[in-house]
Amino acid sequence: MSQDTYPPSADFVSKAHVSGMEAYQALYERAEKTPEDFWAELAEKELFWFRKWTHAFEWHPPFVKWFVGGTTNASYNCLDRHLATPRKDKLAIIWEGEPGDQRAITYQELHRLVCRFANVLKARGYKAGDRAIIYMPMIPELPVAMLACARLGIMHSVVFGGFSAEALKARIQDLDATAVITADGGWRRGKEVRLKDAVDEALVDCPGVRDVIVCRRTGSDVPMQEGRDLWWHELEQGVSDDCPAVELDAEHPLYALYTSGTTGRPKGILHTTGGYLLQTTMTMKWVFDLKDEDIYWCAADIGWVTGHSYIVYGPLSAGATSVIYEGAPDTPAWDRWWSMVEKYKVNILYTSPTAIRALLRQGDEWPNKHDLSSLRLLGSVGEPINPAAWEWYHRVVGKSRCPIVDTWWQTETGSILIAPMPGAVPLKPGSATLPMPGVIADIVDLDGKPARAGQEGYLIIRRPWPSMIRTIWGDPKRYEDQYWSRVPGAYFTGDAARRDEDGYFWVLGRVDDVMNVSGHRLSTMEVESALVKHPAVAEAAVVGKPDELTGQAVCAFVTLKGGGWDYDNLGSELRDWVGHEIGKFARPAEIRFTDALPKTRSGKIMRRLLREIVTTHSVTGDVTTLEDFTVVTKLSG
Numbered sequence: 001m002s003q004d005t006y007p008p009s010a011d012f013v014s015k016a017h018v019s020g021m022e023a024y025q026a027l028y029e030r031a032e033k034t035p036e037d038f039w040a041e042l043a044e045k046e047l048f049w050f051r052k053w054t055h056a057f058e059w060h061p062p063f064v065k066w067f068v069g070g071t072t073n074a075s076y077n078c079l080d081r082h083l084a085t086p087r088k089d090k091l092a093i094i095w096e097g098e099p100g101d102q103r104a105i106t107y108q109e110l111h112r113l114v115c116r117f118a119n120v121l122k123a124r125g126y127k128a129g130d131r132a133i134i135y136m137p138m139i140p141e142l143p144v145a146m147l148a149c150a151r152l153g154i155m156h157s158v159v160f161g162g163f164s165a166e167a168l169k170a171r172i173q174d175l176d177a178t179a180v181i182t183a184d185g186g187w188r189r190g191k192e193v194r195l196k197d198a199v200d201e202a203l204v205d206c207p208g209v210r211d212v213i214v215c216r217r218t219g220s221d222v223p224m225q226e227g228r229d230l231w232w233h234e235l236e237q238g239v240s241d242d243c244p245a246v247e248l249d250a251e252h253p254l255y256a257l258y259t260s261g262t263t264g265r266p267k268g269i270l271h272t273t274g275g276y277l278l279q280t281t282m283t284m285k286w287v288f289d290l291k292d293e294d295i296y297w298c299a300a301d302i303g304w305v306t307g308h309s310y311i312v313y314g315p316l317s318a319g320a321t322s323v324i325y326e327g328a329p330d331t332p333a334w335d336r337w338w339s340m341v342e343k344y345k346v347n348i349l350y351t352s353p354t355a356i357r358a359l360l361r362q363g364d365e366w367p368n369k370h371d372l373s374s375l376r377l378l379g380s381v382g383e384p385i386n387p388a389a390w391e392w393y394h395r396v397v398g399k400s401r402c403p404i405v406d407t408w409w410q411t412e413t414g415s416i417l418i419a420p421m422p423g424a425v426p427l428k429p430g431s432a433t434l435p436m437p438g439v440i441a442d443i444v445d446l447d448g449k450p451a452r453a454g455q456e457g458y459l460i461i462r463r464p465w466p467s468m469i470r471t472i473w474g475d476p477k478r479y480e481d482q483y484w485s486r487v488p489g490a491y492f493t494g495d496a497a498r499r500d501e502d503g504y505f506w507v508l509g510r511v512d513d514v515m516n517v518s519g520h521r522l523s524t525m526e527v528e529s530a531l532v533k534h535p536a537v538a539e540a541a542v543v544g545k546p547d548e549l550t551g552q553a554v555c556a557f558v559t560l561k562g563g564g565w566d567y568d569n570l571g572s573e574l575r576d577w578v579g580h581e582i583g584k585f586a587r588p589a590e591i592r593f594t595d596a597l598p599k600t601r602s603g604k605i606m607r608r609l610l611r612e613i614v615t616t617h618s619v620t621g622d623v624t625t626l627e628d629f630t631v632v633t634k635l636s637g
């Protein structure tokens with residue numbers, strides 16, 4: 001192995017759930033050779049079932065069922081089953097609001113809160129099969145709402161609080177949701193993010209929504225519409241502290257989470273109950289090496305899949321104590337996170353390369369002001385981690401003592417698929433290392449032919465896994481086309497990767513028109529469709545431009561209708577427009593006005609050339625299909 005390899009310390013190995021490379025290999029081989037037995041045994045040992053399944057899985061490509069015939073409940077697994085153990089009085093959630101308010105919630109108390117809210121939903125007539133949208137700040141009531149839905153079999157779809165009213169509306173409509181659970185607002189950088197206002201704007205076009213349940217967080221004035229809007233705390237008056245978890249099929253839909261694909265329309269990724277819960281629970285142990293005494297902090301937002309799997313379902317099912325923080329990392333100052341690590345004695349910290357780079361930029365004095373000696377393991381997710389960020393995270397945050405687990409996965413995969421088991425697999429900075437047991441990953445060309453060591457190709461997964469996407473909500477055809485038709489017989493991830501001589505995976509980035517901005521997925525088409533809705537815009541082409549801080553930044557090429565525009569003002573107007581259509585995080589960092597876009601003779605915009613222009617400021621690739629070369633000369637000049 002190359003010298004940039006970091007083997008686990010003897011101390012870490014001796015205490016780990018999976019100790020040493022041989023133990024990892026044995027698990028991996030067992031899962032590969034006898035997947036049914038492997039997963040069946042874990043499901044039996046690690047989860048609660050009302051009724052046992054008849055067989056582990058049924059695979060009719062591209063559709064899979066896990067734990068066929070079994071019945072369970074995600075909320076029961078995350079709460080009730082711990083109450084008969086010493087975990088009953090253990091903290092499930094340590095929460096800190098941005099203004100500094102705190103709450104510590106035991107498993108018993110969380111169970112009570114979830115039961116009470118489930119009773120509220122039940123009293124309003126909601127039941128298994130219904131669909132609810134959750135649009136909330138990072139407050140304990142957000143996981144409470146998710147678990148209350150799961151308890152009754154109501155499928156939830158959490159919409160990230162940074163999305164605009166327009167984006168919220170599209171999701172409510174696509175899902176045909178009948179309930180919206182929200183809050184007056186939340187705190188971000190000392191300002192109120194007014195969520196209820198966005199709900200009101202979205203609901204003008206959503207006649208199917210019966211109830212809007214509003215949690216009071218900021219206490220600001222919000223208009224309440226008679227007959228539709230209800231206060232959470234008022235509905236809770238007089239409800240019982242107990243609400244039995246509904247016995248649900250292992251394949252009962254747990255949630256749909258919208259993510260960006262290659263078209264302008266976001267897709268609802270559907271996850272179901274038993275398999276999802278099993279694999280998120282297992283990866284808590286395998287990847288985070290979770291122990292009962294650990295304080296665990298995943299600093300993602302619950303609005304993204306990382307928060308679903310590694311703030312809510314995985315940690316609670318595994319019985320962890322999980323830290324949740326409402327606000328921004330620089331409020332009131334750039335040591336907010338480090339002060340929280342010190343205060344709560346955090347042992348495991350999981351975040352994104354973008355956040356690490358932002359913290360790194362502020363200098364070592366911020367982490368150095370605090371005692372970070374409680375940390376024993378660090379994690380990274382969302383994009384490839386660059387060497388400078390890895391090195392800083394390792395040395396300045398982890399004091400060269402903590403392994404860094406670089407975890408590769410997607411909204412669609414549900415749980416971590418490629419990552420080191422920290423007590424077994426030597427690390428190489430920038431590599432997510434080796435696949436989890438049961439994950440048959442490979443790198444191939446489009447015919448499915450495996451790549452040689454070191455050769456770049458498409459990352460695929462050869463067999464179904466328990467927490468995988470079941471379909472795209474309302475669009476099974478798109479599910480099949482997107483994931484199961486590119487490479488015969490395999491799941492297509494949309495990522496390029498290579499494998500080195502030790503079999504380690506190096507994920508290089510997307511091969512499609514999906515950008516990765518600050519670890520958030522965004523489709524070029526989504527931003528383009530937002531731009532062309534503006535009356536001044538004739539055409540728009542959007543590409544991701546390399547950015548030191550955010551990984552990629554949105555760069556838009558725009559042609560206008562007619563002439564005489566005030567370009568300076570129009571640029572900022574269009575940025576705000578995209579903010580309004582999608583959300584602030586999607587606003588282009590750069591807008592370039594141009595007379596024409598490079599197109600093929602058949603009229604397709606050649607984004608590849610635009611990507612080259614923003615990356616290298618010139619075009620060297622194949623331009624033989626380009627209709628008018630002078631367009632490129634003008635753009636790159």
Ligand code: WTA
Pocket residue numbers: 259304305306380381382383384385406407408409410411412432493494495507508509510516519520521
């Ligand atoms: C990228 C986030 C390199 C990848 C959990 C993937 C990564 C997309 C890594 C999914 C990693 C995620 N190394 N790239 N460790 N983790 N990605 O759906 O391109 O928001 O396809 O899920 O992020 O993003 P998503």
